[in-house]
Amino acid sequence: MLHLRHRIIWRARLGTFVAALGATVCGTALLLASPVSRSKASPAQVTFNRDIAPIMFRSCSTCHRPGEAAPFSLLTYTDAKRHARQIAEVTRGRIMPPWLPEPQELKFADEMRLSPAEIDLIQKWVGQGAVEGNPADLPPQPKFVQGWELGEPDMILKAEKPLILPPQGTDTYWNFIFRFPINETQWVKAIEIRPGDKQYVHHANLLVDREETSRRREAQPGAGFGGMEIRIESQVFDPDSHLLFWKPGTAPYPEPEGMALRLDKGTDLVLNTHLQPSGKTEVIQPSIGIYFTPHPATRFPMLLQLENDVKLDIPAGDKDFVVTDTFKLPLDVQLLAIYPHAHYLGKDIQAFATFPDGTGKTLIHIPQWNLNWQAVYRYAEPVTLPRNTVVTMRYVYDNSEDNPLNPNRPPIRVRGGNRSADEMCHLWLQVLPIHFDPEQGDPRRVLQEALARHNIENNPADFEAHYNLAAMLQAKGSVDGAIEEYLSALRLRPDDAVANNALAAALLSQGKPDRAEPYLVAALKARPDYFDAHYNLGNALAAQNDFAGAAEQFRLALQSQSNDANCEANLGSALAEMGRLSEAKTHFERALQIDPHHALAQENLQELQREMKEQ
Ligand code: HEC
Structure with missing residues (x-):
């Protein structure tokens, strides 16, 4: 007469995110400036007021303004004139605005690239002596939303204890846990992340921990814990579904209709941050703003994590160490977003899809990887990947002294792993299974099973x-x-x-x-x-x-x-x-x-x- 309960225990690996770069929070940028009016033929005399200000207000001022990540403002003629030579250089080299992917057929939302004509215009302007021009030509200054970008959040959570970041030292990776104070399930349509004071927080990833597993790692409740790449366990099949990512200059992302994120009683949110010392002691105390929706999710995306870290064993000095991986999709999906991830040695990063008919498309190509500017890239339109499409990732690593980001001088042998000194070869795809047949069960299980088999094939250990x-x-x-x-x-x-x-x-x-x-x-x-x-x-x-x-x-x-x-x-x-x-x-x-x-x-x-x- 005993009642026997079998618990299915599900465990997923997760987390693993890095970052770097002068970062920011607060008053994120909703730009209300008018779009650039680009005349076909470049004018004989290029002026700031007519030709350059529109580009700058649209593509630079989001970060280059007081309180944001960039080290100086680009809001006025005086600002621009002072940095004119540098501006010509970084735009010519496509270092600014920071946008890593090459142009491709599959467009990303919020693409942040200057056109070749705009770059020419800037070069010409600087070459002609960076003239101001007619004040009547100057467009209005961009307006930025002050405070929470999506309006007052329904709930604001602040890290219980701040982290005291010492003035000197190496990069710090810290995880703050937000205990979610609700008694019943809530659906979330957006989360705005304010990771802490600008300049020191380079990037942050918010992970959902439904089992309070991260809490065990805190020395004292609320203190958080260190670590660059974290793993979260779960006892039920509840695969990760959303990429909750923050980097300088990105606006919070409201989830599409029907794709709200579920948060239950006892759910923790773990903010994985990368911090860099600033020369003085800093107090870092992130907060998050949560926006609820009354509409439960009806569509369930899933994060597919391709990886091939086991192949990473990069000899010192090797400039072209290639790691590839291919995964055949067991069912039809829509690809919503992509997030490639490597550490300091990543160089050329590519993912492409080969369709069942043999044709192919580039999903992303980053010819000069820079982990300081890593990002989640959302497609402007969902990309349909039919069953039996093969997704290939191909990452090239540069472990020579020519790689300016190589932390080791002279270079040393580097292997795969979770520490920042290790390398990584990961690609997250946010996919939405297209067909849902209740007979067949949750289509995400089919994906998860195929992925697990694939990973075992790559790495039996x-x-x-x-x-x-x-x-x-x-x-x-x-x-x-x-x-x-x-x-x-x-x-x-x-x-x-x-x-x-x-x-x-x-x-x-x-x-x-x-x-x-x-x-x-x-x-x-x-x-x-x-x-x-x-x-x-x-x-x-x-x-x-x-x-x-x-x-x-x-x-x-x-x-x-x-x-x-x-x-x-x-x-x-x-x-x-x-x-x-x-x-x-x-x-x-x-x-x-x-x-x-x-x-x-x-x-x-x-x-x-x-x-x-x-x-
Ligand atoms: C997403 C945020 C962001 C945007 C957009 C952005 N910048 Fe920057 N910019 C930064 C940050 C952060 C730094 C400082 C860190 C660094 O040097 O990488 C920087 C540095 C610079 C520098 C100094 C580079 C150096 O070598 O010291 C220049 C010049 C510059 N930006 C120009 C621009 C111009 C021009 C645009 C627009 C066409 C632009 N930026 C758009 C964030 C941004």
Whole structure:
């Protein structure tokens, strides 16, 4: 009469974001200036007021104004004149405005590129002595929104404790945790990230942690924790869906209709930031503004993370180290956004799609990678990638002294890894499965399974891939296959608590409590307060008629998580089996307090009351 619960434990790898560069917050930029009026033939005399100001107001002032990331303003003739030579140089070299991708057929939203004609105009203006021109030609100054860009947020969360950034030293990577103070599920249409004071915060990524796993890494609650690339675990299949990214000059992005982000009670948001010392002590205390929507999500995108870090072993001095990876899509998707990621040695970064008919398209090409300007690129229109489209990534690394960003002088051998000194080869694709057939189940599972198999092929020692494949197989009911994959995962990390528990749960579901038991013991050795493992061990022992042992495990489980009706009911059942009827009754009643409709507790309580009357 025991109620056995199998928890499917899902774990995803996530995070892993870096950045650099003088950054900013607040009063983000909604530019209201009129678009550039570009006459075909370049005028004989180029003037600031007529020809240059429109370009600058549109493409430079978002960052080049007080309080923003850039080191000086570009709002007036005097500003521009003072920096004229530099302006000619950085626009000619396409260093400013910072925009890494080459032009391509598939357009990005908010493309920030000057046209060749505009660049010529700037060169000519500077060459002619940077003349001001007729004041009547000057367009109005751009207007920028002060404060929160999308209006007052519905909720503002501030990091509990600031980080004190020392005046000197190397780059700091810090994660701030925002505890989301809600009691019921909310849908979010936008989040504005204000990562802290300009100039020091270079870039930030917001990650969703639904299981409070990041909190365990804090030395004190609210203090946050260090680390460039972070991993978040989840116990249920809830793949990451949104790229919540901040860099200087980007406006917050309201999610399209039907694609709101779900936040539940107990959800934490983890802000992964990259900070650089400024020469004086800085206090960094980020905040986020959250905008809710009453409309729950109806469309569920997913982040596909291609990677091939295992191939990264770059000899010192190698200028052209190539890593590729290809992934064949198992179903039709729309590609919404792309986020390539490498560290300091990345040089030429490319992703392209080869369609089933053999034709192809570039998804992104960054000929001169610079992690300081990494970004999430959203497509102007969703890109349809039919089933069997092959997505290829091809990254070239430069580990020579010619690479100005190479942190090692002289260069040293560099391998793949999570530290900033390691290299990375990642490509995130935000995709939306096109067809949803309830018969087939959640199409994201199909993607996740294909991706896990692909990752195992690339790297048989990929723990997460084995684990995730196991979880997908178990969800499909292929328990034997799942057990095999859990075992592969455990060969790589024998002490992993979650994998041990998951394997045990699979064995329990096959009615093999004796085989499950040692894995549960191992899980609890690794994590003594692990609710699921105590709970499952209680079930494994009860199934072998060790009711005293089972009762002890259910009690321990309830110590780490007190409000669980199943666990109370099972504790009651174990006690009843031992003849401790009045104690058993208390626990059935507690189960019913937590969940008045708990069937097992109801049945058992009735049974118990009959038996107690007979005695
Ligand atoms: C997305 C924000 C952003 C935009 C847009 C932007 N800049 Fe910058 N700019 C910066 C930052 C940050 C720096 C300082 C860090 C650096 O040197 O990379 C900078 C530096 C510069 C410098 C100094 C370079 C040096 O070598 O010291 C010049 C000149 C410049 N920008 C011109 C421009 C011009 C002209 C435009 C428009 C055509 C523009 N920027 C658009 C953020 C921006």
